[in-house]
Each structure stands twice: as C-alpha cells, then as structure tokens.
Amino acid sequence: MTNDMPDLSGKTALVTGASRGIGRATALALAKAGAHVLALARTTGGLEELDDEIRCVGGKASLIPMDLTEGNGIERLAEALGERFDKIDIIIANAAMLGELAALTDIEPKVWQKILDLNVTANWRLIRAFDPLLRKSDDAHMVFLTSRVGGKEARAYWGGYAVSKAAMEMLAETYGEETKTTNINVAIIDPGAMRTSMRAQAMPGEDPQSLPAPEELTPLIYKAVTTSTDGVMRLSFRDDV
Secondary structure, rough: OOOOOOOOOOEEEEOOOOHOOOOOHHHHHHHHHHOOEEEEOOOOHHHHHHHHHHHHHHOEEEEOOOOOOOOHHHHHHHHHHHHHOOOOOOEEEEOOOOOOOOOHHOOOOOHHHHHHHHHHHHHHHHHHHHHHHHHOOOOOOEEEEOOOOOOOOOOOOOOOOHHHHHHHHHHHHHHHHHOOOOEEEEEEEEEOOOOOHHHHHHHOOOOHHHHHHHHHHHHHHHHHOOOOOOEEEEEEOOOHH
C-alpha cells in the first residue's frame, strides 16, 4: 500500500490515546494531512510533546487532557466541542488498556471493570455523544483500533483484553449497520504487533526493534478516513499478532 497523503484540510479529527504509540503516530499523520487534530489523552506531558511535533510540520492541534472513564466527561467534551466546531469529521477510537495478563479466575474485579470501562463503555459513550457532530459532516469517519485476540482467537491469560476488544468490535459493527444510509463511515483496524508500550507490557522479553513502528500504520489510517463504506470496513496491517 502506498503512503499517499490525502488532503484533509478543513477536517476536524478527534484522536483518543493520542499521547503515545499508535495514537500519537495517527494524530501526527492526520495533522500532516491538514486536519485540525483534537488530541485526547491522560498524559499532559505527552500531549505537549505531540503538540510540538505537530507545530513543527505546520499542523494544528488542540490538546484535551482527560480520562475517558471519569464521570460524564465524554458528554461534556462533546457539548464543549459542539460550541466550538460546526462538525467533527473523524474520530479515531484508539485509547485502550491491556489490564492483567492472568487467568480469568485471578483477575481482580476492579481491574476487570476498568478494562471494560475504557475499552468498551468509553467507546459507546463516544458514539452516543459525538454522533450528532459526526452527522453534521459531509463525510464522517469513525475508526476503531482492535486486536487479533479480540473475538478471533481465544488465548489463555488474555481474557480481560480479548473480551473487551471482542465487545468493542461488535459495538463498531452495530454502529456501522445503524449508519449504513448516512454520511458516517465506520472502520476497524487490526494493526497486529507493533512497537508500543502496551506490546512491551504484554511481551517484556520481545525485541521491540523486531516490530514495525506505529508510523508504518499511516497508510491504513489514511485509507480508513477517506474511504466510503457500506457497513464496516475491516483493515489489517499484519496477519500475525
């Protein structure tokens, strides 16, 4: 796949988990293409570093330091952005957590709930809160980042993460069915194994240099935010996890 950069001038793109890894690379790629990036993450320092990078390439970003799982933050954010922007054109639902790699019987209930809160419920709330702003766009795209272990392969000790990603995929599939006849296009991207902190947490003995960098996902991101879909478009970077 080529890395042809689309013209996203005039587009507004919300990227969750934007301070590092795939989220950071995606935010930078969208800014390079001309989109005004709304970069959301919990880590203020990481967001400020991203903002510096975006400014260096002549892009524009607004920083949103927040925890997607806290209270009604997502709803308040949608309301605030609706007062500032006429529409939202792109949402990259990237924020996620691995949780514990442990037997289902050993996962603490509070950890299980936290995984579901971020990986599933926060994405449902994003859909619910931002759907009106997406519908105001002439060509809206909502893109979800998933994993091969989510709904495709049962793997011992990955239960919390896998269950949450499987649920998130069904959430995306359902939204895609419900928006078939609208201006909203839905995509799911499976990046496979990439050089990210989450991967390092899951596979501490693995050589990170043996994995592709998050920036290599850029062509798929560009495809996901420019292609019209009927239902849900699935994109995969690699066949392995």
